[in-house]
Amino acid sequence: EDKVVQSPLSLVVHEGDTVTLNCSYEVTNFRSLLWYKQEKKAPTFLFMLTSSGIEKKSGRLSSILDKKELFSILNITATQTGDSAVYLCAVAPNSGGSNYKLTFGKGTLLTVNP
């Protein structure tokens, strides 16, 4: 069964700090790893990673995947209070066709204090 473990489960930082969120996974026939930000209800898409060693960047957020060691990290630099949210990591297996089941971790609750 596919498995995703995120750490830490919660984190409290001050504005301006840099944070690193971790995601390790076990999946049969890996297709992609995705990061989502969940503030109130709907998880919003951040990144999709399919290849090792290629960093994806969006503003102050960046992410990289290591397919050999089966983990990914999400970095947030110069954190702001608006970054406070649950960050979810999910993996998708390559099960063929249109099948696309995501397995999520429990998430990391990030709190950024002013």
Added chain:
Amino acid sequence: DAGVTQSPTHLIKTRGQQVTLRCSPKSGHDTVSWYQQALGQGPQFIFQYYEEEERQRGNFPDRFSGHQFPNYSSELNVNALLLGDSALYLCASKGTGGVTYEQYFGPGTRLTVT
């Protein structure tokens, strides 16, 4: 461009009752997945619909059933509600054209079973 929409926003039901939740996918998307997110947990995959058929199913009992309509919208039905069914139910949609594996989530339906 409307994103994924879900209705209702909140719902309170009594143990043993039945409930129907609704989802309209993002414009241009034809695949709909349903997830259950208990408090403090990551979303768990229930099932996925494509071309009006259930294509994949997670570890959920037969009390959970669904349907997809020709306009790609979908319903999730839960029979014989249990207290443990209380959760946020998320709908996600994706397209099948090209390499588009990102899933976009709706705001969810908060179901409380008393």
